[in-house]
Amino acid sequence: MPNALDDPFSTRFRLNLERLLDRPVKPDDRFGIAVSGGPDSMALLTVSHFALPGQVEAATVNHGFRLQAADEAAMVAQWCLERGIPHATLSPPAPITGNLQSAARKERYCLLWQWCEQRGLDWLMTAHHADDQLETLLMRLNRGSGVAGLAGVRERSDRLLRPLLSWRRAELAQIVEQTGCPYVEDPSNADARFDRVAMRMHLQQTDWLDSVSASRSAAALAEAEIALNWVIKGLCSQHLQQAGEEIRLDRTDFPREIQRRLLLHMLTRLDPELVPRGDTLDQALVQLGLGKKYTIGSLLLQGGDIWTVKPAPLRRGQG
Numbered sequence: 001m002p003n004a005l006d007d008p009f010s011t012r013f014r015l016n017l018e019r020l021l022d023r024p025v026k027p028d029d030r031f032g033i034a035v036s037g038g039p040d041s042m043a044l045l046t047v048s049h050f051a052l053p054g055q056v057e058a059a060t061v062n063h064g065f066r067l068q069a070a071d072e073a074a075m076v077a078q079w080c081l082e083r084g085i086p087h088a089t090l091s092p093p094a095p096i097t098g099n100l101q102s103a104a105r106k107e108r109y110c111l112l113w114q115w116c117e118q119r120g121l122d123w124l125m126t127a128h129h130a131d132d133q134l135e136t137l138l139m140r141l142n143r144g145s146g147v148a149g150l151a152g153v154r155e156r157s158d159r160l161l162r163p164l165l166s167w168r169r170a171e172l173a174q175i176v177e178q179t180g181c182p183y184v185e186d187p188s189n190a191d192a193r194f195d196r197v198a199m200r201m202h203l204q205q206t207d208w209l210d211s212v213s214a215s216r217s218a219a220a221l222a223e224a225e226i227a228l229n230w231v232i233k234g235l236c237s238q239h240l241q242q243a244g245e246e247i248r249l250d251r252t253d254f255p256r257e258i259q260r261r262l263l264l265h266m267l268t269r270l271d272p273e274l275v276p277r278g279d280t281l282d283q284a285l286v287q288l289g290l291g292k293k294y295t296i297g298s299l300l301l302q303g304g305d306i307w308t309v310k311p312a313p314l315r316r317g318q319g
Contacts, residue, residue, distance in 0.1 A: 005179055010051040010169075017051070020156045021123075025052065032121035032163075033058045034112055036074040037086075039183040041062045042079075043172035044127040044164060046181050049083060057086040059115050061108045063096060072184045079182060088115055089174045101194075116159075128153050131169040131209035134220050144278065147257075151225050152218035160280045165215050245270065246310040252288075259285055262282045263301075266309040270299055 015032065018024055023116040033048055035041040035058045048056045058080050060073040073089040080087035096103045116124050133152050140149040153163050164172065176183055235258070239251045247266045252259065260281055267274050273298045276284075287294040288303030295301070300312035 005047060005050040005175065008089075009047055009175055013047045013087040013163060014051045016166065017161070020163055020311065021162050025055075028053075028120045029055055029123070031056045032112065032116045032119065032124045034126045035060050035076050035122065036186070037076050037184045038127075038186055039128060039176050040164075040169065040172050042076075042181050042183045043175040044125060044311075045076075045085075046175055046179050048125065049085060056119060057088075057119055058139075059090055059112060060089045061090045061111055063092060063104050063107070065096075068184075075182055075184065086119070088119075090115055095166075096309065116162065122256050123159050123161050125161045125163060127164055127172070129164040129167045129169055129172060130215040131200075131203075133165055134209060134211040134214040135196055137214055137218055138203075139195060139199055142224075146278065147221055147228065150218065151222035152215075154222055155219065166212060168211055218315075228257070228261065232265060235262060236265055242269070246308055249307040252305065253305055256285065261287070261308075263307070266298060267296060267305075270309060270311070271297060274299070 004036065016023065021029075029052075031052060033041070033045050033056055035045050037060060045056070047060055060076045062069045062073050077087045077089060092111065094239075108125055112124055113122055121306055137150060137154045138195060140152070143149070151163065153162060155162050167258045175181070235254070239260075241248045241250065247269060249262060249266065254262065263281060265283065266275070267276065276296050280296060284294045284296060284301055288301060288307055291304040293300060293302050295312050298312055300307045
């Protein structure tokens with residue numbers, strides 16, 4: 001049997017979790033944990049087991065990409081069996097195709113949420129931590145992301161919880177070492193062809209960046225994003241009118257970021273599949289400010305004191 005976990009880890013984890021829940025943990029709360037078998041997720045499973053005895057279950061998703069994945073899932077299952085933790089190995093019903101990373105992530109969460117529903121689990125937890133958050137922020141900063149992107153990975157998204165975003169990777173390694181918990185290293189984590197791995201390698205040579213401070217900044221930006229969305233919701237109710245397939249904004253003298261978000265709301269209300277690039281929105285704002293017309297996708301925008309968005313007329317030969 002493994003060594004016990006130091007009480008400060010368990011207490012800290014439970015306090016983090018209760019902050020995310022905005023209430024004390026109830027005896028009948030049930031938590032599902034996504035466990036790959038790597039050191040981070042095994043640390044989450046371990047600290048959850050000590051902090052919430054009898055209230056956690058684990059699931060490992062095997063996408064079938066690597067032969068070793070079945071053995072890794074079996075390792076997690078055996079560890080759980082020895083501690084009386086229910087465990088399930090989940091596999092997609094069909095091979096994953098296309099963009100493997102994106103498709104695998106989407107399928108993984110689909111399987112995990114189905115498992116939560118089947119098992120009657122209230123919450124799903126993942127092992128994203130402060131170093132993951134720092135990597136995400138720098139990658140998105142390098143792509144020119146705005147407030148929403150720089151808010152990084154959210155601590156809570158409805159029933160999805162990430163209680164380790166204020167924990168460093170080294171602290172999770174300490175939990176694994178202290179308890180003698182087994183783990184495996186995914187070889188893709190050493191493949192510098194992946195942007196995240198390349199970023200991680202660079203960060204290993206940079207000791208002046210504090211991942212916990214970066215995580216706090218991301219949390220502050222997430223709060224700012226919530227506030228901005230609240231403002232936009234109020235302005236839409238006051239100043240947007242829709243008649244058929246035309247939307248009108250009767251006031252436009254707002255700060256540029258508010259203008260951008262209002263315009264994006266107008267566009268996506270008429271075309272939910274439209275995802276305009278940031279530079280496209282910037283150019284549209286310039287043209288609307290000049291009182292001119294501008295086309296984005298299949299929509300025609302008209303500027304001036306009042307902005308309108310409606311489907312663009314069909315060109316000759318279309319239809």
